[in-house]
Amino acid sequence: MDSLGLYVLAAAVLFGVGVYGLIVSEHLMRKLFAINIMGNAIFILLVAASGPVEGAPDPVPQALVLTGIVIAVSATAFALALMVRLYQETGQATLSSRDEGDDG
Amino acid sequence: MIGFLLDGLIAAGLVGLAYQAVTSRSLFRGIIHFVVFGLTMALAWARVGAPDLAMAEAAIGAGLTGALMLVAYRRLVEDRRDAPVDPGPAKSRLALPIAIGSGLLVGVIGLSALFSDVEPGQAGQAVLADLQQVDLGNPITGVLLLYRGIDTLLEVAVLLTAFLAARALAGSESGTGSPTTQGPETPMVGALLAVVIPLTVLVSVHLLRAGSYEPGGAFQAGAVLAGAGVLLILSGRIAAAETAGLLVRMGLLAGLVSFILIGLTPLLHGGPLLALPGLWAVYFIETAMMVSIAITLVLLFAGGGGLKRGKHG
Known part of the structure; x- marks a missing residue:
């Protein structure tokens, strides 16, 4: 097992952690962490699993991941704006209605 | 050997920080863990041999995403200081099996891509050969x-x-x-x-x-x-x-x-x-x-x- 294999395994575990967080967390910002972690796992997978070309990772997946990082921050910024607006409208930053019973 | 240990530490750190980010009790700590996760990602990119990605991750992934999250967090808490910001994790019996299953799926895809017989990086080799003609290093x-x-x-x-x-x-x-x-x-x-x-x-x-x-x-x-x-x-x-x-x-x-x-x-x-x-x-x-x-x-x-x-x- 070399380092690339190690990072592929880490990507798999990270993806699992991301999925777990996405299901379990109630707060939308935490769901955003989870989605970003899943995205990062896929980024690692893309670069690590593509194998080296002349000593460095394949430049094509690297360019794809570079694009992906910028798209991820764009989507995150938009999602944060959505969350803040939802909070201003409803007073909570979750999608579930489970907490309504606690208030009454 | 030292390099492999370092990679192991980085990989373990990534997983630990990610878990902390999604499960830690306070949301603020979650944000901090997430930012540190981004910085560790930058280290991982540097170790894999992708310095472009390392810089992008450190500046965009960790730096600006973190700043955006902190600003959003501030907008959440400054509205109502008394309200609980984070209701905490939900109970779900299916969460763990689904997470393990999807992790396994990604792992199998990655490992089979890594150990497949197909010659890797053909597009990359074509790019490197083609770029010799253009003056772009x-x-x-x-x-x-x-x-x-x-x-x-x-x-x-x-x-x-x-x-x-x-x-x-x-x-x-x-x-x-x-x-x-x-x-x-x-x-x-x-x-x-x-x-x-x-x-x-x-x-x-x-x-x-x-x-x-x-x-x-x-x-x-x-x-x-x-x-x-x-x-x-x-x-x-x-x-x-x-x-x-x-x-x-x-x-x-x-x-x-x-x-x-x-x-x-x-x-x-x-x-x-x-x-x-x-x-x-x-x-x-x-x-x-x-x-x-x-x-x-x-x-x-x-x-x-x-x-x-x-x-x-």
């Missing part, structure tokens, strides 16, 4: 602008769209809570800015220039420049305005418009779309994209439609 810049130009063009468009959408969502009361820190009048702040801001601009211009022959490029440069803007906002030198001035609007659109215009010109003499006419076009578009990326990210952080002189400007 950094293959990633080459891929981004010469071979996957449409991706890069759409990426700039997505960034602009995200900004416009976030702007459209912002309620009328937004922008009142300026993220300025307390006491920006301290003499040290001015002295610090006088050193840091020119250095940041220098670094970003260097990254932009270096992007053609060594690690760097428009995205890293734009993110570093945006960092300077964030610092200026935090110290009250510039502030969010309701509407954008002409200069800010031109900066927002510069990357997209120049890319589209230069990308369309080959059509006039029968060439393919986005076949850039020469290296000058690559430099021109990269510079314009750097400005646009920086301004968009700063405006997303400031939560306004434009920029104006701040209270302490």
Whole structure:
């Protein structure tokens, strides 16, 4: 097992952690962490699993991941704006209605 | 052996930080864990041998995403201080099996790609061979602008769209809570800015220039420049305005418009779309994209439609 294999395994575990967080967390910002972690796992997978070309990772997946990082921050910024607006409208930053019973 | 141990530590750290980010009790700690996760990602990229990604991750993934999350967190807590910000994790019996299953799926895909018999990196080899003819030393810049130009063009468009959408969502009361820190009048702040801001601009211009022959490029440069803007906002030198001035609007659109215009010109003499006419076009578009990326990210952080002189400007 070399380092690339190690990072592929880490990507798999990270993806699992991301999925777990996405299901379990109630707060939308935490769901955003989870989605970003899943995205990062896929980024690692893309670069690590593509194998080296002349000593460095394949430049094509690297360019794809570079694009992906910028798209991820764009989507995150938009999602944060959505969350803040939802909070201003409803007073909570979750999608579930489970907490309504606690208030009454 | 030492390298393998280091990789093991980084991988374990990534998993631990990710788990902490999604499960830690307070949301604020979650944000901090997430930022550190991004920085560790940058380390991982450097270890894999992808310095371009390491810089992008450190500047964009960890730095600006973290700043955006902290600003959003602040908007959440400043509205109602008494309300519980985080209801805590939900109970779900299916969460663990689904997570393990999807992790296994990704692992199997990755390992089978890593150990398959197909010769790896054929596209990469083609790129490296082809770039020998062009005077462009950094293959990633080459891929981004010469071979996957449409991706890069759409990426700039997505960034602009995200900004416009976030702007459209912002309620009328937004922008009142300026993220300025307390006491920006301290003499040290001015002295610090006088050193840091020119250095940041220098670094970003260097990254932009270096992007053609060594690690760097428009995205890293734009993110570093945006960092300077964030610092200026935090110290009250510039502030969010309701509407954008002409200069800010031109900066927002510069990357997209120049890319589209230069990308369309080959059509006039029968060439393919986005076949850039020469290296000058690559430099021109990269510079314009750097400005646009920086301004968009700063405006997303400031939560306004434009920029104006701040209270302490």
